[in-house]
Amino acid sequence: MKIGQRFNKLTLKEYFFYIDNYKKYTDFNILGLYRSIIENDKLDITSKIEVREYTHKTFKKSFDFLQLKDPQTYFDIITIGKELTQADENQIWSDIINNQQKILADKKIKHRNFGIYSKHSCGYSTCPLNGLMIRQGALISERFMHFNSDKNEYAAKNKSDRRRADRKRKKQTIQKNMSSD
Numbered sequence: 205m206k207i208g209q210r211f212n213k214l215t216l217k218e219y220f221f222y223i224d225n226y227k228k229y230t231d232f233n234i235l236g237l238y239r240s241i242i243e244n245d246k247l248d249i250t251s252k253i254e255v256r257e258y259t260h261k262t263f264k265k266s267f268d269f270l271q272l273k274d275p276q277t278y279f280d281i282i283t284i285g286k287e288l289t290q291a292d293e294n295q296i297w298s299d300i301i302n303n304q305q306k307i308l309a310d311k312k313i314k315h316r317n318f319g320i321y322s323k324h325s326c327g328y329s330t331c332p333l334n335g336l337m338i339r340q341g342a343l344i345s346e347r348f349m350h351f352n353s354d355k356n357e358y359a360a361k362n363k364s365d366r367r368r369a370d371r372k373r374k375k376q377t378i379q380k381n382m383s384s385d
């Protein structure tokens with residue numbers, strides 16, 4: 205049987221129904237379910253938290269793996285309705301980074317199941333995402349995570365400006381060397 209509709213359009217009652225009966229549906233997707241809680245505009249914050257808590261009752265273990273598989277969704281889900289300072293956010297990212305290492309260190313888990321990961325590196329030593337494992341090929345989500353705040357966007361722009369300036373400088377140096385020969 206198929207659900208045949210998008211999770212992010214479900215009402216509170218429908219969420220409960222599909223979670224209770226998830227085994228009957230071949231297109232039931234846990235990650236999709238969690239993502240939909242963020243995207244669903246039919247639910248207010250209180251309902252979103254209610255759906256989250258209800259979903260956790262059945263899928264908490266899978267949810268913990270999202271720290272590795274989709275850290276942005278994990279972050280968004282645990283922070284629903286919370287007002288965070290930059291320090292709070294940094295702390296959460298730091299916890300996620302530590303938990304990723306714990307998940308990967310667990311010998312019972314075959315790393316292959318998670319695909320190939322690389323560490324986030326934007327070149328900024330103060331970036332809270334430093335050390336975060338990101339699935340290879342998931343460049344969109346990496347970019348999304350990084351351009352999340354205006355501050356980061358600004359930093360990234362500076363970075364590309366700097367790169368361009370570096371390239372120019374290099375070119376000039378080469379030309380200079382050639383002409384002085």
Ligand SMILES: [Zn+2]
Nearest residue numbers: 326331333334
């Ligand atoms: Zn970064």
